[in-house]
Amino acid sequence: MFKFTLRRLFFAVPTLLVISFVIFALLDLAPNNPTGDLPLTIPPEVREQIRAALGLDQPFLIRYLRWLHQFFINEPLNILEQITGWQFGDGHRLRVLSWATRSPVVDLVVQRMPQTLWVVGLSYLFGVLLAIPIGVLSAYKQYSIFDQIGTFISMVGYSVPTFFTGVLLIVVFSSYLHWFPSVYDTNLRVTDWSSLMAQIKQMFLPVMVLTLYNVSHISRFVRASMLDNLHQDYVRTARAKGVKEKTVLLVHVLRNSLIPVVTVIALGVPTIFSGAIITEQVFRVNGLGQLLIVAVQGGDIPMVQTLTFIFAVLIVLFNLIADVLYGILDPRIRYD
């Protein structure tokens, strides 16, 4: 397993390079333009000069290599400098600059992390923590009232999109009841009891919307996989041997049902990083999802390229983790 992991990590490097190239080519091909957002009163020749100032008049390959250099050499060196305090060279390295804000992309990512982790990360955690027991119980008591209600809620929760549930919750809880704010305050710092309460209050609605969605999604896979295993011969054998029902369910069946669940969860973790675009928009959480969508709409290629690339790294990483977990959960799965 260790050899497998090492080999996969080694192969991840060329994979990621190919991915980064494909993303860059795709962004270059897409009909978007950093000056597209500007008012029409700004004449075309000025737009042309702005594009030239951004370096867009240079050939595709040069721009790609420059991004590679900035991202893989300049940025890590900068981080290293900040951590160690050492100085490498003259310190004047061109960082990956966003075209819209003209500021380093990595700084923006760092700035956006807290709210994304709070809202999207927390709702994912809640989603997983709720989905597994709900899925297990639904499967164990298949077609009971609990199962039927669970199915109903999760299907509605999945099929009604967040752009609607978000607005509905705002109208009910913010406009009529005035319980929760409809706008997320990213400047809020949790320092004492009252600011913690304010933070919980402003997180409540977006986290609820996203948790409903995540629970619906994951619990269906847990339930289906549990059902598969509940009818297997080994369960009957275990029961016949007098193993406690709880042990049968939680140790034998759950463990064997986890493979699709692990896949779904591993696929979901990177998406925490990419943020929940719609929910962040509705509640103005302004996390990474909003950063990405604004950049895509504004044709801010360095920003989109960097964000999607970090995203790609996480995907490759978590899919590798899932593969390793398969081997631990089911020793019969071998890759070598």
Place this chain on the structure above:
Amino acid sequence: MTDVAAIPSTVSTTPPRSLMAATWRQFRAHRGGFAGLIVFVAILLIVFIGPLIHSVDPNKIDIRAKNQGPSLLHPFGTDNLGHDMLAQVMAGGRISLAVGITAMLLALFLGTLVGVTSGYFRRLDGPLMRLTDLFLALPLLPLLLVIIMLFRDTLRSYFGPETGIFILIVFVIGVTSWMHTARIVRGDVLAVKRLEFVMAAKSSGMREYRIILKHILPNVMSSIMVSATLGIASAIITESALSFLGLGFPSDFPTWGRLLFDGASFLQITPSRVLWPGLAISLTVLSVNYLGDAVRDALDPRMLKS
């Protein structure tokens, strides 16, 4: 797929009658599945036969009758331009169901194909999973913009504006949503292919594709079924996101997703504008979910025994 029960290890205890009949009997016994079938057929009937009874043109504008609540003339009310909502929901259903089901089938086919192939054949596992990683990592919006830019006009000239866009949307949704299914199916296949009966089939000299069809696929069916039901919902919603971005159907083609999206702003004025399309999507997904449950149970060789 219907010859699944013929697997030697799962010979049923009941006398070997027609398998179709057995499966149907099993299906009928599944109350939820039967209800799902009825609801689904009802939705189809309303959407396809309904316009013959409520024969209002969904694109007819009557600006004087805008933002009305439900009435005899307009059972679902009207929108802010005076479109009849019932007619819009029925017209939207035809497109949404077609898009949802076709795109889901395409994604399912691609996902299962990639998942089974890479799970079963170790040699292909690496390349196929890296391809999956690539697709997972691609930023969706620019990808859509590029696909639309490259293919819209060609498809439009070959198939006409409507069919062209339909093909394009189904293709776009299918091609960008198969990866989850592929990963999940692969994980299942990795586990299943080490089980005794697969080993037994292999050592008995069974052809690879027959092993996959008869032994592997039925055992990963449940994950595929969940992907399918969730897939319909996300395809319907994705379509609305596409038209919101100006990449979907022209604005005079209503779809459930878009009716819901447009209606969300009017939540406080005409709640029925969001109620009906929202309900329609939920009911469709719910009924397909129960249908899927029943089909899986009916096909499951182990369930047949009890």
Place this chain on the structure above:
Amino acid sequence: MKRRNILLASVVAAFAMAGSAAHAERGGDGELKILFWQAVSTLNPYLSGGTKEVYSSSMVIEPLARYDETGKLVPTLVTEIPTLENGGIAPDMTSMVWKLKPDLKWSDGTDFTADDVVFTWKYCTAPDGGCAQKAQYEGIKSVEAVDPHTVKMTFTEPKYYPYGAFVGGQSPIIQKAQFKDCVGAAAPGCTSANFGPIGTGPFVVKEFKPNDVITFTANKNYRDPAKPAFATVTLKGGGDAVSAARAVLETGEYDYAWNMQVEPEILATMVAAGKGELVTAFGSQVERINLNHYAVDPSLGEKRSTKEAGPHPALSDPAVRRALSMAIDRDVINEAGYGAAGKPTCNIVPGPEVYASTANDWCLKPDVDGANKLLDEAGWVKGSDGIRAKNGVKLSFLYQTSTNSVRQATQALVKDMWAQIGVAAELRNISASVFFGGDPASPDTFQKFYADVEMYTNNFDGTDPEKYLAEWLCNQIPAPSNGWQGQNMPRYCNPEYEKLVTELSKTADLAKRAEIAKKANDMLTEEGAHIPLIYRGQVSARSATLEGVKINGWDSELWNVADWSRKK
């Protein structure tokens, strides 16, 4: 409609009076919360010319003079507006002199001098800088500091309308000391300066989170010791227009929200909650339908929508162009999509008042019968499918616009209206970032115009339409030769019109200028270069507790934020 405007005017007047009973204490009113649903990406309007950047930075950095809510020039950092009469403008119109107010201070306490003004000109005109407001500085030969309080601008040739540079929110003065190392290619690297420019305005940037939120505090060195009334300002970005309106009008979380592009009935329900109201200003925005004068059939391939493709088989007929305009009921479109935020119009230059023509008012009233008759006479005969045709050419048009719920509603309405005169329309909507993106590789940009008709809004900076009217010149037609970057989208070309525009650029007398501009405007509408639809206002939402707001269609909406205060 009219009554509402009068009401609005009286409301504005009432505020003007309330504003004069000024609060005498700086920072006494606590926090002001503003919502821009399009988030602000930088506070340097020279690096990003977006409206949101211009507006938000106008609280910090100021131009020498700006437009008030009626479109009149008022001095901000100078003692008076230079004119021919007061000798500020040379009689030969080749130079002008600005006299700076004495004792002006930057927010960091240093003196504001003529050097800063000169530097601002240098900053924006430096090569490789990619300055977004370069057009404002066009035709300027030099800017010099005669003495610390006098700036002299010299033009390359006589400039008959010289108010561009240093006027209005688009070209504010930046501090030389702060930006001196940020000229040209070095400009984008100065992140901290771009995010926190030092200014002379009522507020100072405290913290800037790009595309998210900005916090300002009151400027201690602001020239009026009693202003601003607010101690801090929070300017939050993100989300969409509907929820922004909700945060001001329904939940009351915010005091002011900019740009409420929302269906009027939604706004009306929110206003009914009583927490705030809408304020509207009319500038020069006109929603129009451009009619393509060149053929666009896909079979023409690369040639489509260019001169080589030849004239449009249907739209080159003046009768068709006129009938399309006559069939449209602008009142219905206005009521469905704009409400108090729009007025039906037949002009492409709808304001200021002196430039607004009334010669085309025939189009304000729909005339379906007249349009049908016109088409019958021109030989366009209805076929069995109800669509008119002549010589095998059908009146069936591809109608494109950007994605936006109001525009799609307008499309549906226009399609319905055109159906009544036997004209079919295929609707298409394109993501705004592509449509306005101008990527020459994309077939969907509004410049390429691979459609028969297209709809969008355009306007001009400031109050003078000279540059704007020059957009309909023949050499402005987008074509592969200019990288599709021309501004004459309808591909209109008329030597008579060119003459008028040249005349306008050589006239100094304002009344005369207005007369010529009106003539040019009328020519464009009469000849059917485009179909003007709606004179669009800017709508913003204001909390009931906020006083002193004078919304402005000619300059930044936040131009007088120093005078805003909390109702006591």
